[in-house]
Amino acid sequence: MKLRFAPSPTGLLHVGNARQAVANALHARRHGAGFLLRIDDTDVERSREEHVQGIQQDLSWLGLQWDEMVRQSERQPRYAAAAERLRHSGRLYPCFESEEELRAKRDLRLRQRKPPVYDRAMLRITPEQRTQAEANGKVPYWRFRLSDGMVTWDDLVLGRSQVKLPSISDPVLIRADGTVLYTLASVVDDLELGITHVLRGEDHVTNTGVQLDILEALGGRPDRFTFAHLPLLLDEAGGKLSKRFDGLSLRALRHDGIEPAALVSYLARLGTSEDPHPLSFAELASTYDVRRVSKSPARFDMRQLLALNRRTTHHMSFEQVRDRLPAGATEVFWNAVRGNVDMLSEMRHWWDVVGGSIVPPVQEDEVGFLLQALDALPDDSAERPWSETTWTEWTTALRDASGRTGRALFHPLRLALTGEEKGPELRDLLPIMGHERVSGRLRMAAS
Numbered sequence: 001m002k003l004r005f006a007p008s009p010t011g012l013l014h015v016g017n018a019r020q021a022v023a024n025a026l027h028a029r030r031h032g033a034g035f036l037l038r039i040d041d042t043d044v045e046r047s048r049e050e051h052v053q054g055i056q057q058d059l060s061w062l063g064l065q066w067d068e069m070v071r072q073s074e075r076q077p078r079y080a081a082a083a084e085r086l087r088h089s090g091r092l093y094p095c096f097e098s099e100e101e102l103r104a105k106r107d108l109r110l111r112q113r114k115p116p117v118y119d120r121a122m123l124r125i126t127p128e129q130r131t132q133a134e135a136n137g138k139v140p141y142w143r144f145r146l147s148d149g150m151v152t153w154d155d156l157v158l159g160r161s162q163v164k165l166p167s168i169s170d171p172v173l174i175r176a177d178g179t180v181l182y183t184l185a186s187v188v189d190d191l192e193l194g195i196t197h198v199l200r201g202e203d204h205v206t207n208t209g210v211q212l213d214i215l216e217a218l219g220g221r222p223d224r225f226t227f228a229h230l231p232l233l234l235d236e237a238g239g240k241l242s243k244r245f246d247g248l249s250l251r252a253l254r255h256d257g258i259e260p261a262a263l264v265s266y267l268a269r270l271g272t273s274e275d276p277h278p279l280s281f282a283e284l285a286s287t288y289d290v291r292r293v294s295k296s297p298a299r300f301d302m303r304q305l306l307a308l309n310r311r312t313t314h315h316m317s318f319e320q321v322r323d324r325l326p327a328g329a330t331e332v333f334w335n336a337v338r339g340n341v342d343m344l345s346e347m348r349h350w351w352d353v354v355g356g357s358i359v360p361p362v363q364e365d366e367v368g369f370l371l372q373a374l375d376a377l378p379d380d381s382a383e384r385p386w387s388e389t390t391w392t393e394w395t396t397a398l399r400d401a402s403g404r405t406g407r408a409l410f411h412p413l414r415l416a417l418t419g420e421e422k423g424p425e426l427r428d429l430l431p432i433m434g435h436e437r438v439s440g441r442l443r444m445a446a447s
């Protein structure tokens with residue numbers, strides 16, 4: 001058993017692509033199958049080496065491991081040999097129509113209310129006409145003659161699926177410059193590299209019909225393959241995701257401070273009835289079943305991912321995050337703040353709050369109370385250094401002195417000390433901030 005994830009290196013991987021990568025990796029792990037990373041770089045115009053590197057970095061960041069990697073650009077002779085076999089059996093035929101001619105034919109068929117399917121005119125040209133076209137300098141490109149019937153398969157996600165081949169144009173498999181198109185390359189690779197399970201996006205359903213037909217023409221057995229087409233992931237507004245826009249790329253999420261474990265847990269459960277929990281890859285794989293993924297399109301929900309990210313971050317140890325924390329941040333600081341951030345990147349702000357300098361808002365209505373608070377602030381001395389009891393000591397004294405309780409007591413203090421309405425327990429922050437910083441901020445807020 002062997003699976004593959006086959007992205008084209010035409011941009012940054014987005015969460016939709018990642019959904020497929022995660023599904024393949026989990027399915028492979030669950031069943032002890034091989035996992036191939038295939039770089040679909042047959043489109044030389046759009047493929048870029050930097051994106052090949054980016055894909056590997058993004059998948060590694062997610063914690064996904066592949067057993068081998070192949071690039072389609074390095075397998076051209078295999079595709080040429082397959083094309084030769086198809087030519088030999090009469091399934092590949094040369095075409096000379098230009099794009100304009102094809103467009104005119106398509107428009108005519110549409111006006112005649114016929115489906116805009118290629119009319120196979122080139123299948124009927126005589127050898128003389130072909131020689132004439134070539135003598136006129138035309139170089140053919142090659143189409144595959146599809147069968148007449150229906151292709152069916154049992155899809156692990158979509159259930160019984162079918163593609164009616166007569167309603168599809170014969171696909172071009174070889175361009176005039178001799179380069180092969182993805183449709184053929186993918187079939188040759190799946191056959192020759194021993195793939196058994198194809199888990200990919202729903203955008204490939206028609207391709208599956210066509211590719212199964214090509215596969216049979218190449219002597220392959222369609223029943224060797226199991227397919228699962230997962231619905232496409234939409235952005236929060238219900239729009240399409242694109243490798244050309246950065247918004248929901250893995251790189252952007254990584255820079256924003258999303259934890260890979262949270263993202264993998266989120267994507268693994270997306271579109272299933274199970275609530276996402278922060279689980280390890282091994283835990284997710286032990287129960288992963290692609291058949292539980294719903295047929296309906298799924299929408300990316302940043303709030304849900306952030307909630308999961310918060311839970312993941314909360315459970316991370318200082319050792320796990322130490323290299324990603326602001327310079328100087330201590331374990332005490334991490335333990336005080338980790339339950340209060342959606343993303344690790346927010347740590348920079350909290351480190352400024354407790355270990356750096358911020359300017360708290362002036363609280364004109366609270367000047368008297370803040371000066372009273374300053375008065376009641378316990379000393380921080382070598383004999384009695386500030387500790388986790390200092391906060392209670394201070395606020396109890398202040399309560400007695402001011403007669404305030406609850407929000408009226410705590411809110412002006414929080415705002416003065418952190419500049420924020422909410423945040424980690426001040427009991428924990430106070431000893432890290434130290435007397436000088438705390439008294440300075442109380443004075444600033446009261447000035």
Ligand SMILES: Nc1ncnc2c1ncn2[C@@H]1O[C@H](COP(=O)(O)OP(=O)(O)OP(=O)(O)O)[C@@H](O)[C@H]1O
Nearest residue numbers: 006007008010016017020200201231232233241243
């Ligand atoms: N929005 C999406 N949701 C889920 N899967 C997707 C989405 N877009 C693409 N995929 C899947 O990602 C995998 C990698 O495909 P591919 O690299 O062709 O992505 P793409 O985003 O469609 O890019 P391109 O525009 O270059 O074709 C395929 O299985 C494809 O079906």
